[in-house]
Amino acid sequence: MGISVSPITPDFVAEIGDVDLSRPLAPDDLAAVKQAFWTYAVLIFPEQRLSAEQHLDFARQFGPLEAPSNVGKSGKKLRLRPELADVSNLDHEGSILARENFLTAFQMGNRLWHTDASFRRTPSLCSLLYAQVVPPIGGHTEFADQRAAYDALPEALRRQIQGRVAEHSIFISRGRMGLTEFDPEDLRRLPPVPQALVRTIPQTGRKSLYVAAHAGRIFGMPEAEGRALIDRLIAHATRREFVYTHRWRERDLVMWDNRCTLHRGTAFDDARFKRDLQRATVSDVANSCEQEGIPLPDTRQAG
Ligand code: OGA
Ligand code: MN
16 A cells, blocks of 8 residues: 555645655655655644654655754764754753753854754755654644745736845854854855745646845845845735645654745743653755756855
8 A cells, every 4th residue: 555645734734644655765766756856845644653864765765864053062972863853842951941051042042943954055945843742732833835925926916026136144044043153164154055045846837925033135236125024024924825834743753845835833832841842854955946947145245
């Protein structure tokens, strides 16, 4: 028997059953998972029992792994192996982090609408997040369909943003959270990068908005106007009709297409409950401007 696909929404989110991700998938099953992934953009695989290696092996079926950015962790002990992003409120010994810890504040950036690694020149194709421990209430993850958001844009706004490029940086999203003090080595490692505002998903030909809390100015526009436009686009792109809220169960693996979704974590009592999620991240094939055939602007020039 092959995998089963159970849509949660008509064309954005589906649950996948009759599949055991701890073992290599038969070629037909892998092809069916990929087909479902391009049709939907968020797939949920309930009841998976995965070691770190099995989680990473499944992720590798979609492309090369991207190393976590680990901002604020240089020289610090990691709780997980270095290929996995630690999306938890735990320190390296598994205890709940103090609320005033830099890492807690930094992680809080995940509560803003974003797409993973748009702050890297070659951003992420997809993320695969696996839940080990979930809090009894709160701590959900919301996903917004950026293809549907693009389709619903007024024609004049579509024309205004076509071919435009924004600058993305992880320090822009953390700046929005009020964080201003960063390790100079982290700043050097993760310089701002250009990304197209509109992208085309090669597997389906569908157009998608590509914005995020990481986006700051828009090239060729005064800074304030560009930032206002980014905020307006994010507000549009996250209207309730485009959003699915995932309520985690332990052993869920959820994967999403970072090219055409936004996501954010919701609040929970993080001083009281443990939440332990681990993320494998797969790189895209090239920068979004390169994929769209837009010349790369010089990120050192203002305006
Ligand atoms: C992520 C992320 C949100 C959450 O893992 O990339 O943004 O709900 N997670 O933990
Ligand atoms: Mn994220």
